[in-house]
Amino acid sequence: MSDVDTGFTAAREAVSQAVSALALLEMPHRQGVGFVVSPSGLLVTNLHVVAGAEELSVLLADGRFLPVEHVIAFDEKRDLAVFQLPVKGVEALRPDAGVSPGEGAAVFILHPTPDSQLRLMETRVLAVQVLDETLTFLELDGALPEDASGSPVFDASGAWVGVATCAFADGRPVTIVIPSRYVLPLLEQPGQSPLSTLGQTRAAASRQRQVPVHSLALLEGCSPNTLEEVALALLQAIQLGAPLYNRGDPAACYQLYARTAAHLVQERADCPGVQNALRQGLERCAQLENMDARAWALRDAFDGLIQVIDRWLRAQAAFATRAAPRDYLQ
Structure with a gap:
């Protein structure tokens, strides 16, 4: 603009x-x-x-x-x-x-x-x-x-x-x-x-996001390929769920997010940190009665994981391109 x-x-x-x-x-x-x-x-x-x-x-x-x-x-x-x-x-x-x-x-x-x-x-x-x-x-x-x-x-x-x-x-x-x-x-x-x-009416303007900020240690033991697959699954869920929410159906949005989270918890035993973060998101939802709040609770969990995965992948790429230190001791 x-x-x-x-x-x-x-x-x-x-x-x-x-x-x-x-x-x-x-x-x-x-x-x-x-x-x-x-x-x-x-x-x-x-x-x-x-x-x-x-x-x-x-x-x-x-x-x-x-x-x-x-x-x-x-x-x-x-x-x-x-x-x-x-x-x-x-x-x-x-x-x-x-x-x-x-x-x-x-x-x-x-x-x-x-x-x-x-x-x-x-x-x-x-x-x-x-x-x-x-x-x-x-x-x-x-x-x-x-x-x-x-x-x-x-x-x-x-x-x-x-x-x-x-x-x-x-x-x-x-x-x-x-x-x-x-x-x-x-x-x-x-x-x-x-x-x-x-x-x-729903006061969307006053909504407070609660996106968790994870340490890179959360992803210890996870391979780059695994993390890329997890991030893709989360982004695809958001791409499908956000339009459902925006057209006034937060329940359908939440259900789609919940299915994605449950699937990753079940299938990604190779990345325990991802499993734990998504379990915490689902547990937070269980304490909420409003579907709108549940949808945002899982969206917060997804965004927190996407952000830490992005930071982890960037760090790995930086290490991979860094020149090996010169050995001054002969």
């Missing part, structure tokens, strides 16, 4: 208008980003940005600081939330349900920086990901800061095309775009719910 310095004049002109629709979200112990999509005061952000919030206030571009008390709608699968601001006649983006950008297309993300400046970032669509018939999203080339989730995304014509979302896939941060066509039906839902409704 880079600062915009291209010939996309329409996108730059659109952002000059979009700045007035951007909003900073204030919650106890955290902040977030959202934007207004209706002069009647409807505000959109990612659900994980506000999940579990007991209080929410919004700072608008015109300097008004407003309390938010009502949720219009939220969509856990697509990670979207819509709120009603207590004012009318506010500056807003124009929703566009047109065709989403395709692979290779330029897109632009408007987001605040840590020093309270605004930035328009240019990137491109790396892939169009279809999870199932109910969810298609855009994966972008590059990663956006996690606190920029909820920012608006524009195409090269300056049309608003979706919501920027920071996520994790295969252990790495990725930026995806939830298309605007999923937002529009939420804007039309009647009625309001109290802000306390957010307490029923």
